[in-house]
Amino acid sequence: MSLERKDVRAKVDADVHQALAAICLAKGIDIAEFIESVIVPEVRRLVHEATVIVEALPRSGKTGTDRE
Secondary structure, eight states, X not given: OOOOOOOOOOOOOHHHHHHHHHXXXXXXXXXXXXXXXXXXXXHHHXXXXXXXXXHHXXXXXXXXOOOO
């Protein structure tokens, strides 16, 4: 059983929307497909980057508070 895909919504200025629609028309895809092709790789890159950072940090056992 696969998880349900979630919808994402954004608002852009009219000139950006017009340009986006023209780009999608030229590519032969709809706006949702284009947005997904941009967002998904970026989200995956950021998650990977965060994982690398967390793994590189020393695990000192501190909770982040300096109070005694």
